[in-house]
Amino acid sequence: MQDMIELHDISHHFDTASERIGLFQGLSCTIRANETLAIVGPSGAGKSSLLSIAAGLEVPAGGTVCFTIDGVPVDALTMRANSGFIFQQFHLMPELDAIGNLALPLRLKGNRHAFDIAALWLDKIGLKDRARHRPHQLSGGEQQRIAVTRAFVTAPRFIFADEPTGNLDMHTSESVAELMFGCARETGCGLVIVTHSKPLARRADASLHLSAGRLEAAA
Numbered sequence: 001m002q003d004m005i006e007l008h009d010i011s012h013h014f015d016t017a018s019e020r021i022g023l024f025q026g027l028s029c030t031i032r033a034n035e036t037l038a039i040v041g042p043s044g045a046g047k048s049s050l051l052s053i054a055a056g057l058e059v060p061a062g063g064t065v066c067f068t069i070d071g072v073p074v075d076a077l078t079m080r081a082n083s084g085f086i087f088q089q090f091h092l093m094p095e096l097d098a099i100g101n102l103a104l105p106l107r108l109k110g111n112r113h114a115f116d117i118a119a120l121w122l123d124k125i126g127l128k129d130r131a132r133h134r135p136h137q138l139s140g141g142e143q144q145r146i147a148v149t150r151a152f153v154t155a156p157r158f159i160f161a162d163e164p165t166g167n168l169d170m171h172t173s174e175s176v177a178e179l180m181f182g183c184a185r186e187t188g189c190g191l192v193i194v195t196h197s198k199p200l201a202r203r204a205d206a207s208l209h210l211s212a213g214r215l216e217a218a219a
């Protein structure tokens with residue numbers, strides 16, 4: 001069973017009213033399930049844009065992206081339905097409590113056991129007693145633990161994380177990283193992380209450095 005994302009000769013730019021912002025040209029890489037990949041590089045290099053392209057959220061200006069699930073080519077929509085996303089700003093639903101946030105992606109997929117599954121995950125991450133707390137009643141670290149878990153509850157093939165520890169102190173970052181990499185290992189899903197954090201990037205199987213439009217193995 002093979003799940004992978006292949007980027008071939010990708011280029012991308014943004015056109016504004018006055019100029020064209022060129023991000024990169026000729027980028028190629030393969031991302032596989034069961035592997036963890038960090039993308040590092042300076043601010044503005046295009047890391048978030050590359051992540052969006054790899055996740056099938058954005059179509060590159062040039063080149064091709066091939067998505068494969070269970071050895072079968074699929075379109076971006078199918079890929080997205082089999083992916084989880086984690087952001088710097090947590091992005092929890094403010095009107096839902098912790099268990100409601102965890103249950104939401106399962107409910108959206110029509111899972112009738114959504115709340116039971118969410119309860120198991122809450123227990124697993126040690127936040128069972130916070131089930132009825134809404135995001136504003138949780139610490140940043142707790143919110144991100146919920147957001148990380150929410151990305152995994154539907155058993156996705158790939159997780160895409162953009163600066164997942166960017167809003168957290170070092171100690172809290174460690175616990176969120178532990179959870180993220182632990183879940184990826186347990187579930188065998190691919191994990192792609194964009195980060196400025198060296199300790200976080202070091203946890204990944206491989207690191208790619210995006211700078212001045214070039215993607216190279218990071219030192």
Ligand SMILES: Nc1ncnc2c1ncn2[C@@H]1O[C@H](COP(=O)(O)OP(=O)(O)OP(=O)(O)O)[C@@H](O)[C@H]1O
Pocket residue numbers: 014015016021023041042043044045046047048049050
């Ligand atoms: N929708 C857009 N329209 C125009 N320009 C954009 C758009 N999105 C991003 N850009 C520009 O493209 C460049 C790359 O942005 P991107 O967010 O991918 O960088 P990044 O490497 O993730 O940076 P950071 O580390 O600061 O998050 C930046 O110069 C940004 O201003």
Ligand SMILES: [Mg+2]
Pocket residue numbers: 047048049162
């Ligand atoms: Mg970014």
